[in-house]
Amino acid sequence: MSAPTVRLCRSGLDLCNGERLPLWSGALHYWRVRRDRWDAALAGVRDLGFGAVETYVPWGVHEVGPREFDFGEHDPQLDLGAFLGAAQGAGLKVIVRPGPHINAELTFLGYPERIVADPAMQAITARGTPAFLPLPPRAFPVPSYASTRFLEEAAGWLRAAARVVRPHLHPAGPVVAVQVDNECALFFRGGPYDLDYHPDAVAGFRTFLQERYHVVEALREAWRQEVDFATALPPREFGAKAAAELVPYLDWVAYKERYAARALGNLAAVLHDEGLGAVPLFHNLPPQDPAAAGLPEIERVLDLCGVDFHNVARDYERIRDRVLYLCGTAALPYAPELGAGAMLYGLAVRPEEQAQVILAVLMHGLRGANVYMAVERERWYGAPLGSDGSLREPLGPFLKRLGAALRETKLFELGRRTVIGVVVPPVYRRLATATQVLDAGPPMVLEMVNLGAAETCREDDFGLQGPVQIEQAQATRAVTRALDRAHLPYVIVDGAADPVKLAHCHVLVCPTFDLIDRDVLQELGYAAEAGVPLLWGPRRPSLDERLLPASAGLPGEPFLTPALLADPDALGAAFASLGLERPFAAREPEVDTTLFEGGAGAARVLFVGTRSPQPLTAHVPLAAGTRLRDLLGDEVLAVAGEGEVAVTLPAYGVRMFAVEAAAAGEVPRV
Amino acid sequence: MFSRDVNVHDIDARHYVNLRRLLEPEYQAYRAGGGKALPLVVILERGKPIKAVRADRGRVPLADVRWYGPGAMERARQENGGAFLLAVELATARTALREIEERVRLEEDGVAQALHVARVLQAHAGNGIYLSPRVLGGVPVPSYEAVQRTFDLLYPDERSVVVYVFERGEIHASLIAAKRRGDITEITTHLALGG
Numbered sequence A: 001m002s003a004p005t006v007r008l009c010r011s012g013l014d015l016c017n018g019e020r021l022p023l024w025s026g027a028l029h030y031w032r033v034r035r036d037r038w039d040a041a042l043a044g045v046r047d048l049g050f051g052a053v054e055t056y057v058p059w060g061v062h063e064v065g066p067r068e069f070d071f072g073e074h075d076p077q078l079d080l081g082a083f084l085g086a087a088q089g090a091g092l093k094v095i096v097r098p099g100p101h102i103n104a105e106l107t108f109l110g111y112p113e114r115i116v117a118d119p120a121m122q123a124i125t126a127r128g129t130p131a132f133l134p135l136p137p138r139a140f141p142v143p144s145y146a147s148t149r150f151l152e153e154a155a156g157w158l159r160a161a162a163r164v165v166r167p168h169l170h171p172a173g174p175v176v177a178v179q180v181d182n183e184c185a186l187f188f189r190g191g192p193y194d195l196d197y198h199p200d201a202v203a204g205f206r207t208f209l210q211e212r213y214h215v216v217e218a219l220r221e222a223w224r225q226e227v228d229f230a231t232a233l234p235p236r237e238f239g240a241k242a243a244a245e246l247v248p249y250l251d252w253v254a255y256k257e258r259y260a261a262r263a264l265g266n267l268a269a270v271l272h273d274e275g276l277g278a279v280p281l282f283h284n285l286p287p288q289d290p291a292a293a294g295l296p297e298i299e300r301v302l303d304l305c306g307v308d309f310h311n312v313a314r315d316y317e318r319i320r321d322r323v324l325y326l327c328g329t330a331a332l333p334y335a336p337e338l339g340a341g342a343m344l345y346g347l348a349v350r351p352e353e354q355a356q357v358i359l360a361v362l363m364h365g366l367r368g369a370n371v372y373m374a375v376e377r378e379r380w381y382g383a384p385l386g387s388d389g390s391l392r393e394p395l396g397p398f399l400k401r402l403g404a405a406l407r408e409t410k411l412f413e414l415g416r417r418t419v420i421g422v423v424v425p426p427v428y429r430r431l432a433t434a435t436q437v438l439d440a441g442p443p444m445v446l447e448m449v450n451l452g453a454a455e456t457c458r459e460d461d462f463g464l465q466g467p468v469q470i471e472q473a474q475a476t477r478a479v480t481r482a483l484d485r486a487h488l489p490y491v492i493v494d495g496a497a498d499p500v501k502l503a504h505c506h507v508l509v510c511p512t513f514d515l516i517d518r519d520v521l522q523e524l525g526y527a528a529e530a531g532v533p534l535l536w537g538p539r540r541p542s543l544d545e546r547l548l549p550a551s552a553g554l555p556g557e558p559f560l561t562p563a564l565l566a567d568p569d570a571l572g573a574a575f576a577s578l579g580l581e582r583p584f585a586a587r588e589p590e591v592d593t594t595l596f597e598g599g600a601g602a603a604r605v606l607f608v609g610t611r612s613p614q615p616l617t618a619h620v621p622l623a624a625g626t627r628l629r630d631l632l633g634d635e636v637l638a639v640a641g642e643g644e645v646a647v648t649l650p651a652y653g654v655r656m657f658a659v660e661a662a663a664a665g666e667v668p669r670v
Numbered sequence B: 001m002f003s004r005d006v007n008v009h010d011i012d013a014r015h016y017v018n019l020r021r022l023l024e025p026e027y028q029a030y031r032a033g034g035g036k037a038l039p040l041v042v043i044l045e046r047g048k049p050i051k052a053v054r055a056d057r058g059r060v061p062l063a064d065v066r067w068y069g070p071g072a073m074e075r076a077r078q079e080n081g082g083a084f085l086l087a088v089e090l091a092t093a094r095t096a097l098r099e100i101e102e103r104v105r106l107e108e109d110g111v112a113q114a115l116h117v118a119r120v121l122q123a124h125a126g127n128g129i130y131l132s133p134r135v136l137g138g139v140p141v142p143s144y145e146a147v148q149r150t151f152d153l154l155y156p157d158e159r160s161v162v163v164y165v166f167e168r169g170e171i172h173a174s175l176i177a178a179k180r181r182g183d184i185t186e187i188t189t190h191l192a193l194g195g
Helices: A035-047 A080-089 A113-117 A148-168 A199-213 A216-223 A247-273 A313-329 A351-363 A395-409 A426-434 A443-448 A468-485 A499-504 A518-529 A568-576 B013-023 B025-031 B070-080 B090-103 B110-124 B144-154
Strands: A007-009 A012-014 A020-027 A052-056 A063-065 A093-097 A175-179 A281-285 A304-307 A335-339 A368-372 A420-424 A490-494 A507-512 A534-538 A591-597 A603-610 A616-622 A626-630 A636-638 A643-649 A654-661 B002-008 B040-045 B048-054 B085-089 B129-132 B159-167 B170-180 B183-188
Touching: A020 A093, A020 A395, A035 A080, A080 A093, A080 A148, A148 A175, A148 A247, A199 A216, A199 A247, A216 A247, A247 A281, A247 A426, A281 A335, A304 A313, A304 A335, A313 A351, A313 A490, A335 A351, A351 A368, A351 A395, A351 A603, A351 A654, A395 A654, A420 A426, A420 A468, A420 A499, A426 A468, A468 A490, A468 A507, A468 A568, A490 A499, A499 A518, A507 A518, A518 A534, A591 A616, A603 A616, A603 A643, A616 A626, A636 A643, A643 A654, B013 B025, B013 B159, B013 B170, B040 B090, B070 B085, B070 B129, B085 B090, B090 B110, B090 B129, B110 B144
Parallel strands: A020 A052, A020 A368, A052 A093, A093 A175, A175 A281, A281 A304, A335 A368, A420 A490, A420 A507, A507 A534, B002 B183, B040 B085
Antiparallel strands: A007 A012, A012 A020, A591 A603, A603 A654, A616 A643, A626 A636, A626 A654, B040 B048, B085 B129, B159 B170, B170 B183
16 A cells, blocks of 8 residues: 555645645546647646646557557557646646546447457346447447456556556656546446346355355345355345345345445555555546445445536536535545536537536535536537637636636635534335336436436335335435425435444434334434434334344434425424524525635635526525625625625526625624 | 447537437427426336336326226327327336347447347337337338448438538538448537638
């Protein structure tokens, strides 16, 4: 293990030399930008206000023969070392993403064809077939990330790439972070009984069971079957009729959350071997539910796991929920890809809308992002810079102004007070996933039409008091929407995350029905003993994730009664009665405000945004002697005395203001 | 028909989005808050509905779904509302997926792969996969060779297709494609011409 030369910190990266670098970067693909334009393109990235440039390193492009690589020895366009040197010359740090999977809209997602063509390395479906990924220009069979042979081949590639990168690591060079693989989530085929049934994946499942149950008697008690660790088989389709039969399905779903982490841990070990562990190693999940893709598991083997955001403005609520999940669950809320422009075969995206998305993720607490793409390239449209570094409308001028605003306000160094943690026990989402009827429907595609796991699962109650896999998701949504209406800041904490995440919350809200995970029950008990208010309900859970009697009860009586959950106004009023701070709460329930504070709680930056599909005027309270200055425009809003200011917002719009005193002195909170 | 190395470059974002809007009027109308309701999908298990979802609206309570069996799809579509009704038997979906993945080959052109999918779906149309209106019925799925020959006749090699759409004297959308050896090898827009 190398001694770290760069560490994660609250505001981005600590360069261990007294300097902190905001994780605010732009993507440029060196092999797709003519080498004689690298300097101009890098200067363009720097002039947009980015402190770092990010690039993939494509295996399939650099491999010129089996396990033979060209890093510029033959084709100067592939001279990765020269590119890293050019970035350093431009005054930029670099984030490197060497795969093995990179997507980047490359044919076969950046893998050499020999890798995807080899049956021994292919993922296998429950039907015994290779798993084809239908992406243009042609579908191809995806590799199995459990396959030992695939992981060995990937390790060979990573070692070769790492040897080029290593001399360029900070502090001698510009490389400050390395991403391990890309969107490792079974290639968007996240259905529970779709894949992966490769023999090495089945072996991994058995190892997982052994780690989970330790002794065969515990496995048999949970599975209600005479199985053992050496022969247990993963389910290939759902067949449970009663609650007691659910455990093998829940275990398979839990294993699939760990599947990616196991592979990423293997790949990260290679990078550590090659000395790249001196800088943070991270991963990015695709724009889908990060809990189901195993984000908490991935953060057990890497420094950080972020989520990509390739959204449109109307996704405002989903964006907010996801960022609040990252704020409550991840080591650092970070977007390794924040869409600027788009690939051709997804939804048609207007780059103007993406400005709203970029503001929305910052508003709700993202602490860093890589704008993807910063520089135009093949199979992409709408990037803010041309390949010659020229500014392109509309995102170029927007990002330039935003970069200046981020520098002026030091946004990523500011804090946001969120005292409420909404805790989600994983057993419910695992049950929703295990009971999917649209098994082959890619979660990312279903999400585009607003269909999450709880919308597409079976509606059976399995003998419980209701279909808890649906009820719990509905209750969680009722809670978060009520908190929004009450203008109370909160985060979403995955019950599978490191328990330390709960320590940041002063109030815990946990919608519960019949089930609760053992670990979550224990941690909630500790929090309640420490005096943290615990608001749970509507049902007292009586069974754990093995569908065995829960070891203890939750303290007190249910707060989230059925009547409250059915009445958003009453639930909002119940939360408001807790007497918690509601800074700059707007008059309109569909308007959100988020306040970022500097030292001693001084208000610095205020975002005002709306989930309304119609333009509206929000009314935001403002103290006398205070003004709001639009950081992306010229408007200054102030009131003569105590009162409120009118903030005009487009549909799903977000605005970013500096909170300033009209005269010298600190700004009062509202 | 599509080169695996097709070079897609200099795509003018405004032109491209405008073109997609012209090609997807119903979806764009829906996104703008109008248009017809999106498709209703009903999942069947041994003939009985176990799930109903409407794209973008989420789960539809089963009690609210009108279902009279596969022989009365048109009536169900009308009573449930929406432009399109799809009902799928779970076991058929699994069989169809297996058949598709057994037929598709890595070395095939993307269009050839898509034709395999169409053939499998058509084989199950009316027998586990039910649609109203019946878009999979009637017309046989052609062979890839026939599609390629027709494509070559309509669009000879070493030529480019140039599409411009104007609105009030301004370029509203543009698309330029080049073809070599039977494949589209390059796609771009007016931007590549310095526009």
